[in-house]
Amino acid sequence: MTDSLSQNEICSAFKDDQIYPPDLTTPDWQNLDYLGWINPSGHLAYLVVVSPDTGRLTSSTLHRAPRGSLIPRYEMCSWCPHLHGNDGTAMFTLDVKGSSGRHLIGEVLCKNLDCSLRIRDLVDPPSYMVESSYPNARIWRMQKSMYRWLKRRIVCNLVPVFQSEFT
Ligand SMILES: [Zn+2]
Numbered sequence: 230m231t232d233s234l235s236q237n238e239i240c241s242a243f244k245d246d247q248i249y250p251p252d253l254t255t256p257d258w259q260n261l262d263y264l265g266w267i268n269p270s271g272h273l274a275y276l277v278v279v280s281p282d283t284g285r286l287t288s289s290t291l292h293r294a295p296r297g298s299l300i301p302r303y304e305m306c307s308w309c310p311h312l313h314g315n316d317g318t319a320m321f322t323l324d325v326k327g328s329s330g331r332h333l334i335g336e337v338l339c340k341n342l343d344c345s346l347r348i349r350d351l352v353d354p355p356s357y358m359v360e361s362s363y364p365n366a367r368i369w370r371m372q373k374s375m376y377r378w379l380k381r382r383i384v385c386n387l388v389p390v391f392q393s394e395f396t
Contacts, residue, residue: 242288265342311347312358
């Protein structure tokens with residue numbers, strides 16, 4: 230995504246949230262498509278990406294809900310798409326811009342937001358579904374899924390259904 234980010238850059242990307250920035254000495258910046266981390270509480274997550282349109286940092290605060298199940302099952306991340314065993318994914322939701330939390334969009338993602346490393350096979354355990362496509366093609370596909378989802382928060386139709394009857 231970029232060479233590296235400073236703590237100030239990350240904090241200034243978030244406007245009014247009290248965030249807990251991650252340890253910035255550990256990320257492998259060359260292998261990150263985005264910087265994502267989980268709040269210590271576990272129910273919030275933060276995402277910082279460089280916008281492909283403007284080249285500026287874009288921040289998002291996500292709500293995270295575990296997808297625990299008593300029945301063991303496979304779960305696939307919508308971005309990577311890494312196939313996990315049980316309890317490897319979480320439901321992340323995002324407020325649609327301008328809706329004040331009334332409209333949400335959701336996506337099932339790797340629960341630790343480590344898709345960048347998983348798509349490059351840098352994290353254990355490996356996916357239960359082995360892909361034969363080129364790594365660059367997989368990375369491109371993941372970035373496309375991520376940007377498409379993040380753009381949906383802006384372009385979702387917020388016009389009331391019956392508005393045309395009153396105008
Ligand atoms: Zn993933």
